[in-house]
Amino acid sequence: MQRAWVSVKPRGRGGFAMGLPEARKLGIPLMNLVRFKGLPILQQLHLEERLLRTSSDNWCIINDGTDQPTIVMGISGKPAELLEIKSVLCDHIPVIRRFTGGGTVIVDPSTIFVTFICNKDAVPGLQPYPRPIMSWSEQIYNKVFQGIGDFHLRENDYVFGNHKFGGNAQSITKNRWIHHTSFLWDYEVRSMAYLKLPERAPEYRLHCVKEAKQVSWRRNLCDLSSNIKHASWVDFTRYSNQYKARDHLEFICRMKDFMPRSIFVDRSVEATKTHFLLRSTESENIEAHSGTKFCHSTRLLTKQELEAAAFAAPSEGALSQPCSL
Amino acid sequence: MALRMWASSTANALRISSASFKSPLSPAFSLSRCFSTVLDGFKYASSHEWVKHEGPVATIGITHHAQDHLGEVVFVELPEAGGSVKQGGSFGAVESVKATSDINSPISGEIVEVNTKLSESPGLINSSPYEGGWMIKVKPSSPSELESLMGPKEYIKFCEEEDAAH
Numbered sequence: 114m115q116r117a118w119v120s121v122k123p124r125g126r127g128g129f130a131m132g133l134p135e136a137r138k139l140g141i142p143l144m145n146l147v148r149f150k151g152l153p154i155l156q157q158l159h160l161e162e163r164l165l166r167t168s169s170d171n172w173c174i175i176n177d178g179t180d181q182p183t184i185v186m187g188i189s190g191k192p193a194e195l196l197e198i199k200s201v202l203c204d205h206i207p208v209i210r211r212f213t214g215g216g217t218v219i220v221d222p223s224t225i226f227v228t229f230i231c232n233k234d235a236v237p238g239l240q241p242y243p244r245p246i247m248s249w250s251e252q253i254y255n256k257v258f259q260g261i262g263d264f265h266l267r268e269n270d271y272v273f274g275n276h277k278f279g280g281n282a283q284s285i286t287k288n289r290w291i292h293h294t295s296f297l298w299d300y301e302v303r304s305m306a307y308l309k310l311p312e313r314a315p316e317y318r319l320h321c322v323k324e325a326k327q328v329s330w331r332r333n334l335c336d337l338s339s340n341i342k343h344a345s346w347v348d349f350t351r352y353s354n355q356y357k358a359r360d361h362l363e364f365i366c367r368m369k370d371f372m373p374r375s376i377f378v379d380r381s382v383e384a385t386k387t388h389f390l391l392r393s394t395e396s397e398n399i400e401a402h403s404g405t406k407f408c409h410s411t412r413l414l415t416k417q418e419l420e421a422a423a424f425a426a427p428s429e430g431a432l433s434q435p436c437s438l
Numbered sequence: 439m440a441l442r443m444w445a446s447s448t449a450n451a452l453r454i455s456s457a458s459f460k461s462p463l464s465p466a467f468s469l470s471r472c473f474s475t476v477l478d479g480f481k482y483a484s485s486h487e488w489v490k491h492e493g494p495v496a497t498i499g500i501t502h503h504a505q506d507h508l509g510e511v512v513f514v515e516l517p518e519a520g521g522s523v524k525q526g527g528s529f530g531a532v533e534s535v536k537a538t539s540d541i542n543s544p545i546s547g548e549i550v551e552v553n554t555k556l557s558e559s560p561g562l563i564n565s566s567p568y569e570g571g572w573m574i575k576v577k578p579s580s581p582s583e584l585e586s587l588m589g590p591k592e593y594i595k596f597c598e599e600e601d602a603a604h
Binding site for chain 2: 187188189212213214215216238239240242243244245246247269281282283284285286287
């Protein structure tokens with residue numbers, strides 16, 4: 114089983130109780146831990162994409178908030194389908210299309226980001242496919258949220274009960290994978306208004322809007338089978354509930370209602386230590402761990418692209434109308 | 439005919455590409471392969487792509503094993519014709535659920551055709567990984583690279599060992 118050995122000696126203060134030779138003997142994979150506060154999400158995503166593609170080390174990145182409200186779509190996200198573009202343009206909200214799959218989120222200074230970038234053999238027995246990686250992440254956060262709330266991984270979202278507080282996305286290459294999460298520590302109600310509901314909602318986000326429509330009819334058993342001689346009746350009932358996706362404000366919750374911010378970050382680090390030997394790495398040392406030539410696919414959408422998407426979507430209405438004050 | 443219909447319906451029930459006789463790939467089909475997830479006449483890479491070499495062109499896609507592990511494919515990113523691929527190098531990606539997964543080329547060469555149907559119907563990769571779900575056609579630059587790939591039996595064993603190890 115291949116392990117990810119650190120290729121550059123750690124710099125600066127600190128170290129860890131177990132040295133590299135000891136870790137090598139025990140076969141515990143090393144993971145570089147990098148912590149940021151308020152790093153712009155575009156920079157974070159560029160860093161992650163570069164480390165995934167050019168580094169051979171394992172990484173845990175924690176970013177305590179980003180600098181400004183920003184919309185982040187998955188690789189296949191279509192603005193016209195996912196965003197209220199007119200409002201987004203009026204309020205000058207940046208829109209990013211990231212390199213990983215998954216849905217659309219709006220992040221801000223209250224969001225907490227936790228990312229794992231691993232070699233495919235870093236976690237023993239873990240197949241580098243979406244569902245196993247997702248399940249592994251649930252194991253990590255089960256430890257984080259033990260005894261707190263009703264934590265679950267439900268249809269690829271982290272929830273307390275049936276309210277989402279964490280959104281996940283992944284990218285898997287030939288030899289490595291990334292799993293990153295944006296945790297909804299808090300949110301502005303008006304921010305959710307920038308997002309449309311996705312065309313396909315996870316089942317847990319649905320709610321019944323129309324009670325069972327009971328249609329009953331009776332059939333004579335004799336009609337049903339020539340073997341039945343007695344004239345008895347049987348009632349058939351068909352239920353047809355109708356479901357509708359819950360609005361954003363109905364299916365999300367604030368993580369701050371469940372756990373202090375610092376406790377969450379500390380517990381996440383401790384939970385990660387159950388799988389990896391963590392080495393704190395200063396952000397300025399990251400350059401030494403990856404190649405310098407790299408072209409990101411994650412990018413900021415231009416105003417022209419958003420306007421073009423809005424014009425192509427008849428439901429958006431005229432962009433020429435003034436923004437509301 | 440009855441045997442073909444039975445094999446076809448069984449293959450459909452098992453969600454296996456049944457190697458329709460109308461397929462442009464026209465792979466050799468044998469009843470013994472009915473319950474496997476590979477096709478005879480194809481070569482396979484350890485990263486779970488397949489290649490079918492016919493004359494000057496080789497067709498490439500991902501295997502049944504790969505699509506099964508990835509889940510429902512909702513988006514496919516493919517290169518344009520005229521570009522080149524390198525053996526083992528990534529040439530595109532599929533998105534399934536929350537993940538993008540690289541697709542790697544089993545051989546090197548020039549891309550001569552891209553399956554444009556996948557932009558509107560990415561699910562073809564799940565429903566028909568060896569036929570309608572083909573991804574690119576390549577003019578091989580080093581046909582000897584095919585020798586380094588696995589045959590059907592070797593690939594089945596590879597998949598079984600990989601699944602057993604996890």
